[in-house]
Amino acid sequence: MTALALPDKALATAVQKLPDNALAANRQAALARFLERGFPTTRLEDWKYTDLAAVADISQRWLENGAPVPSSASIGDRVAAIRAAIDIDWIVISNGAIADGMDLAGDDGLSVATFSELAHAPGFEHPLADLNAALLPDGLHIRVRAGTHHDRPLGLLIVDGADSQPGVAQARVCIELEEGSKAQFVEYHASIGEADHYANSIVELSLARGASADYVRIQGRDGHHTQTHRTTITLQDASTVRYSGFDLGGQLVRNDLDIDIAGKEANVVVAGLYIAGEGQHIDNHVRIDHRVGPARSEQEYRGILGGRCRCVWNGKAIVRPGADGTDAEQANHNLLLSERSEIDAKPELEIYADEVKCSHGTTVGQIDEAALFYLRSRGLDKQDAMRTLTRAFGASIVSHSPIAVLTDHLTEMVEGRLSELTDGGDE
């Protein structure tokens, strides 16, 4: 048994308690694999900087309590607030259960169904995917029919709450964009409640030939909740994805974004902003696998760190043999505002083809003294000047968010978070 294993019997009992649907057999297979491997530990290269001990601890306490479905009295208010702030159609997954929005399926080329309805067995190839597949009550499957274009974004609200007892919830969404289709998605992670909570979610996005997706992920979990989230994106010929991720909340957050370029002339643009304050740990792992070429990928992540916190950014571009014509760019920039913040950045290139152009750049620094002086000489106090420059640092990621309707909300969220970070500064 590894140090981060969960008790076999209690976990098996938790799996037994789940709804008896078409996923039952798949859960047992996933459970067996998870019990074999347990949570990934820091001895693994990919988990070197992120210790899931806290996640294992919450899971253990949740199992000891009989693995109840978590609940929070305020969860409805949280959902209502998000709906009011962002006026789009939402499908709500609340504490792992698909709670609302299944009626969105219409004649306009969008179909929504559960995994159990489709007898779709989610795959498991990673310990956290095993855990997800083992404990998943049901998943959500979205299909965008060939040739249809959807200009109104579809929202996926993954919301969790735990008021009195530790909670654990799984969510899984599979989105298929058929040939030539076009759609926009907003994935919003939120949580509420005083008790500890661990959310483990997976989103799988596949784009057929010529399909195009704009995708924004916003993570605004409560400051003492934890999350592991995995997104996989597969692109066929001439498909395009523009993806932005914003991490503003959570205590321990790990996001894996795994992009598989399986088609020629595919185009990937990824941007991300992480803002971490006191007590937060935010880890973003991005892996872009160029299996064929020509294709282009571009990613830029920015991080703002204040208080006692740690952020991890690991960007990897792989160019497989024969993927000629690949153009891959990575950039990661970090602003450290506090004596006690730490950034661990690792931009990796793994190149097995020669007709390629790949580059990466990473910087770690602080606010430019000259810029600060410039603003102060124009009458801004130090705090305002700091806030202005910090906001400008994060603004490029916000303004490049591919879904325009979100810009105001994102700007407000980012500025609110930055105010919390910079207000601690001295005159």
Added chain:
Amino acid sequence: MTTETENIESLVNRRYEHGFVTDIDSDSLPPGLDEDVVRAISARKEEPEFMLEWRLRAYRLWLEMREPTWAHVHYPPIDFNEISYFSAPKSDKDRPKSLDEVDPKLLETYDKLGIPLHERARLAGVAVDAVFDSVSVATTFKEKLSEAGVIFCSFSEAVKNHPELVQKYLGTVVPQRDNFYAALNSAVFSDGSFVYVPKGVRCPMELSTYFRINAANTGQFERTLIVADEGSHVSYLEGCTAPMRDENQLHAAVVELVALEGAEIKYSTVQNWYPGDENGKGGIFNFVTKRGDCRGANSKISWTQVETGSAITWKYPSCILRGDNSVGEFYSVAVANNFQQADTGTKMIHIGRNTRSTIVSKGISAGRAQNAYRGLVRVMPQARDARNHTQCDSLLIGKDCGAHTFPYMEIKNPSARVEHEATTSKISANQLFYCRQRGISEQGSLQGITHGICRRSAESAQRQPRRRRRLGTVNA
């Protein structure tokens, strides 16, 4: 076949020039490793008790350790009991008093390698220590150096003649438990070079060591320790070659550098161990731990390496920037072709205030080679105003090779400024066309562009004419 391809072929197919075997009587231990072997090595070297105890502790630690697997290299498992851990030219028993008494075959070997051991050494102004298989066979210019107070001798002599210095500094930069190969080296190292430069002394000449593996089925485990006392300066060059053999041979060296306040050490390596043949058969497994400790304020350690040899390279010359205002530099050109695999880079650990580090790494991959840069820049919480700049470029020549970059940045102080840039590309048709239209041949264009990519690393070696010449052969 196009002309460009032919040019690339000629670059890739360059023969290894140093693959001869010297037919010389050697005194070797049978293959295998246990405490008795460690004791036997120590006894043959007539070491004091503290050295034996140090070796045995390392051996016991090694038994508990696992071989690292994280590097981006693949090779069949090594059977550590098939290796002979000691091999010395027999003539060592009645050790030569001067170079005139050195076995002429040995001198001939170094002559073939172009090592200025004798008269040429004086002309070149380089003091040389040569390590043949496991033992140091000759150190030149000892008297002239000792006039300046510089100690430059084999490690064995240092253990005998300067035990207090060895005891004070050995293992303080690379402890026995540092890693699997460092522990192995600590247990069985047979010789190496020792340098001590006293306070305020600028070493009057460049120091140089040449390492040669000759005997079959032997590993080479040399250990180098360089201590630059306060305000001193020393420049050191090492080179290495080995015969062409079908089986792989292990080389697991440890180099420790200590720079006290205001001292400067410039350490340069021309690593040209046998890389294996064009089918990937044979070659040296080069698993080396090199680390420098800028222990005093205002000290500086600079590593320059030209890596062209070895079947597998696993090597990260590093700097611990402990002293305030200390400076670490790493300039590297790594060329890998055929089936060579290189996983090399550096670590810069910023501890003191106002420390600075520069990393310039150029990797060239050809044939079916895999060439990886792996680096760590760590800024500790107390390291105020640390600065690092890293530039890491890879060039791919041919469709079947690989170039990889694995940089780690761990920044724990907000006053740090750290920049990392990396690019990977092939020589573009535009670059070639530009050179060709100015009347340069395709071969010349290819060489010129490749040289341009390596220029900055090469420039740092300008005061080392022999290395420049070797860099020249990379593209010949």
